[in-house]
Amino acid sequence: MSTSDPVASLEHVTVAYGATKALDDLTLDIASGEIIGVIGESGAGKSTLLALLDAAQHPTSGRVRILGTDPAALRDREIRELRRRIGMVFQGFNLLSNRTVRQNVALPLKLQRAVDPQHVESLLDYVGLADRADHYPAQLSGGQQQRVAIARALVTRPGLLLADEPTSALDTRTTEGILQLLSDARRDFGTTVVLVTHELEAVGAICDRVAVLERGVLQRVFPVVRADYGREHASYLAHAERMLGA
Numbered sequence: 684m685s686t687s688d689p690v691a692s693l694e695h696v697t698v699a700y701g702a703t704k705a706l707d708d709l710t711l712d713i714a715s716g717e718i719i720g721v722i723g724e725s726g727a728g729k730s731t732l733l734a735l736l737d738a739a740q741h742p743t744s745g746r747v748r749i750l751g752t753d754p755a756a757l758r759d760r761e762i763r764e765l766r767r768r769i770g771m772v773f774q775g776f777n778l779l780s781n782r783t784v785r786q787n788v789a790l791p792l793k794l795q796r797a798v799d800p801q802h803v804e805s806l807l808d809y810v811g812l813a814d815r816a817d818h819y820p821a822q823l824s825g826g827q828q829q830r831v832a833i834a835r836a837l838v839t840r841p842g843l844l845l846a847d848e849p850t851s852a853l854d855t856r857t858t859e860g861i862l863q864l865l866s867d868a869r870r871d872f873g874t875t876v877v878l879v880t881h882e883l884e885a886v887g888a889i890c891d892r893v894a895v896l897e898r899g900v901l902q903r904v905f906p907v908v909r910a911d912y913g914r915e916h917a918s919y920l921a922h923a924e925r926m927l928g929a
């Protein structure tokens with residue numbers, strides 16, 4: 684895989700549950716080093732798209748390539764290896780409550796038998812929590828917990844970072860800090876980020892492009908220009924274009 688190859692690509696991908704198409708003939712390339720937003724109302728297919736990009740699910744039809752391989756062609760063990768190269772952060776942080784901050788961040792490396800205490804310390808420092816390394820998640824604010832989760836996701840140097848509503852549980856000021864951290868991670872580590880969110884402001888703050896899903900259909904992908912934050916809109920797509928597009 685060269686650096687100009689897409690980190691992930693979906694070609695005419697459909698995911699069907701009986702008569703329901705969670706995704707319908709979706710084609711999308713995710714470029715190396717970009718931050719792409721994925722937006723859409725409830726039921727639009729965002730979680731299904733993330734499950735495909737995380738190699739947790741295969742399409743009913745169409746082709747998926749992630750980090751140079753087609754997950755549908757891999758054995759279980761190879762899928763687990765592929766998934767180790769994909770970082771995830773979640774709305775609810777998903778930290779282990781009975782492990783310290785340091786242990787949470789170190790966990791993916793421990794599971795890969797690639798323990799690297801110095802790297803763990805450098806990431807704790809990177810996310811601004813070196814002084815909280817021995818605390819437990821319950822002793823931290825939501826924003827701090829999400830920083831730990833981001834450090835845990837970055838510790839394996841993932842080729843792709845999937846962020847599922849990472850700021851939806853946080854207030855505006857904390858959200859800004861978390862978005863800045865994701866943006867910094869792209870700048871400092873070249874991390875490719877897929878940001879699924881219902882918050883158009885979050886997309887406007889850090890995304891290069893945005894993909895708009897409606898009822899499983901990819902309506903449009905367009906560059907984010909962060910220009911007009913007007914509120915009047917005739918449709919969700921019009922709202923997204925007005926908020927984020929040219």
Ligand SMILES: Nc1ncnc2c1ncn2[C@@H]1O[C@H](COP(=O)(O)OP(=O)(O)OP(=O)(O)O)[C@@H](O)[C@H]1O
Nearest residue numbers: 700703704705723724725726727728729730731732
């Ligand atoms: N396991 C499943 N079985 C049946 N239908 C499903 C399943 N998973 C998703 N769907 C359907 O597929 C469509 C897309 O669902 P998906 O969860 O991907 O949407 P979403 O955009 O993530 O929604 P939300 O923002 O509410 O999480 C919905 O109509 C949903 O009901």
